[in-house]
Amino acid sequence: MKYEKISTEVLEKLKSIVGTKNVQTDSDRIQPYSHDEVTDPAYHHMPEAVVFAETAQQVAAIVRLANDCHFPVVPRGAGTGLACGAVPTYGGIVVSLEKMNRILDINEDGLYAVVEPGVRTSDLQQAAEAKNLFYAGDPCSGDSCFIGGNIATNAGGNRAVKYGTTRHQVYAIEVVNPKGRIVHLGARLQKQSTGYCMDQLIIGSEGTLGIITQATLKLLPKPQFSLDLLAVFDDTEKAIGVVTKIIKAGITPTCVEYMDNITIKSVERYLNETLPGSTHGNYLIVEVEGSSEDDLDEKAVTLDELCTQNGADSLLVADHDKIWQARKAFAEAVRSESLIVCKEDVVVPVDKEPQLLHYILTLAKKYNLITRIASHAGDGNIHLNILKNEDSTYEDWNDRVHQNQQELYTFIYQSGGRLSGEHGIGYKRKALMEEFTDPDELEMMRDIKKALDPNNILNPGKIFDIK
Template sequence: MRYNPVTPQIVEQLMSIVGEANVVLEPEKMEVYGRDETSEAMWQHMPEVVVKPENARQISEIIKLANREIIPVTPRGAGTGLAAGAVPMLGGILLSLERMNKILEVDRENLFMVTEPGVTTGEVQRTARAEGFLYAGDPCSAESSFIGGNVATNAGGNKAVKYGVTGRHIYGLEVVLPNGEIVTLGGKCVKDVTGYDLVHLIVGSEGTLGVVTKVYLKLMPLLPFVADLLVPFDSVEKAIKIVPTIMTHGGIIPTCLEFMDSMSIKAAELYLNQKLPYSDAAAYVIVEIDGNTERQVEEDYETIGKLCLENGGLEVFVADNPSAQDRIWKARKCYAEALRMISPVYCMEDIVVPVSQIPRALEAINGIAEKHRVKIPCVAHAGDGNIHATLLREDRDEHTWHEVKDRVLDEIYREVYALGGALSGEHGIGAKRKGAMARFLHPAQIDMIKSIKKALDPNLILNPDKLVDVL
């Protein structure tokens, strides 16, 4: 597909749509919009212009203009993505949703919140909590990512073991389609089978099928009692094997079930500049339980703690107040920043396998790391079978790095598919995993994705060069 450049006339039209102050052309101000949290330079590219609309109508006009002129449009939330999904790889218009940052409604009768896409996930969580509700979407990036970005990537996160990923909480969306039409899909009904499930076609579509301009989120009653357990283990094998055991033998669904290996623990300690308990342990397992009564939560964590101690846990630390819980989660959530202190360039993966296969997947990753002499610290949303395996570049030159990285990723993906898994559990495909997805998905599945894209976006203007090569 040949795209046209953004000319001064087009800039003028964009200014008349969103106002001069909301069009950015200065390279130094656009620089931040040319990358996301994927650290490699190959996944960075400058837009030709950045526009900051404030409503769906403006977005509709921008998209109609882009369609007439055949210019790529890349939607962007907070830019915390890890797949170069919001990076304008072909230049064109970068559509930043940052000004659409209002919570529109908390509906206490139906347990819904309606928001614009540019509200941070953390603000959604806090607003729900202040009203006595839980919004259960909880990516580790919650303080910075936007709810619209979470919808577009179908973000996972810590509470997905019990409550499910973002898509589970989304019942309605307002979307600007690639032809500029504004449509509301779904809404506040908790069931609706009137036609195809178009809400969940948009969820996880990474800005390639429409721009999300309003989100209808389901809220849940907030369970008042929460406890977190931190369990150090003296062997990685014992620690990871406890995960399927907890999921099947405890009779309890934990809210969160996380894993950290020793490299990740050491990195967190260095980054936080504070001593962590048993920081020379081979691994940590972190478990969160919530419930309606203190007694029930105590019984549940005693059951899980006992299972851990019988299966190689060294000690069980119980955090039953917010400040102790915060200390545990800081260590888990600082993973990305902590690794950057060891190796500023890295490649973070997020493979997923059925939970019963998580010990085998981790063993395979560690074997591949050893074989290729690459450090691959791992943390995992282990209760979901989702492992973040991060290849560290360290001091390798560019050429060696790409060579070794490609080989290691190919071997990891092969193992994962042999175990019944998939190459991305939550970060998505974006530009970064497009080639890999084409190799590992069935050709008929790739054809379905291409057909949907072509049907909705025949000029291929919305976030082109992501997910699949259509032409």
């Protein structure tokens, strides 16, 4: 794809749209916008300018200018993405939504919130909680990522097993479409059959089909009782094997998370803390909610029986803050070990997860890979982190990672799985997307992109290339 460079004239026009203070070209100031949380410099690319939008009207005017002058526009939330979706691989401008960070309404009677895209996920969670309400979206990066980014990636996270992913929390969105028009998609309705579901098409499209400038999100009454249980297993596959049994038992867990032993030790080192059963154990963290203490007790008894029957070494009631601090430290712990990491985000049907875990470990041995594994086990979504071996060259390691991917993804697609459970395709998984996706499905995606964004202005080169 060929684009025009951002000229002085274009910069002046951008300044007239958003104000001089909101256009940044200084290389030190724009450098943080050259990458997301993927630390490998091979995936970084500098923007020509970063533009901070404050209103939907400004975003729309920017997109219209981009069409007129033919430069790429890359929307950006907090930059916590793990697929290089917010990286301006073709240059052009990054449009940061960080200044659009107001919670406009928390409606207690209607059980909904209206927010701008730059609202931090945890800020919305806390604002809802202050009114005894509950926002169910909960990615592990919730303390830093934004709602707009969550919607654009259809973020999952810990509670998806009970409440679904971000797309299930959304009633409606305001979007600047690739032609620069502000459109309102979806509605605050429990149901509708009114033409194509355009809001759901935009959700998860990683900024390639529209820039989200506002969202109306579902809220729920705050769950009154909840309990975190930690089951420690000697055997990895036994730990994962109990997940379908928990789901079948009708307990409806809020979260079912898995961490393998080597990862627990990595987190221990990072947090400088001793975690229970860490000498040998693999963790299954199960959170349940209930209508009363008795209801919780009943669920705990059932979980105890299931985990014990399935070979758990021990089961204990976990300190909520401590156990989730450990789970959420996974990414940081890995980063402290190596900046060169390949992060796979694979997903299979939940009943195929034990076989997948077994296969992952078999391949790791075959290719001499250093792995750290945590999984949203209740969703069949395994985060496989492959760290560069210190004694390997980058090329040798990369080559082994690539061979591993070929075998791993062949297995995953044969198992009915997909490339990404929640992080998205972005730039990082684009080649694998091309390789493993049904060509007819890919062609439909390309047709949609070409129809909605004929000048290929919005986040080009992400998910797939236009042919």
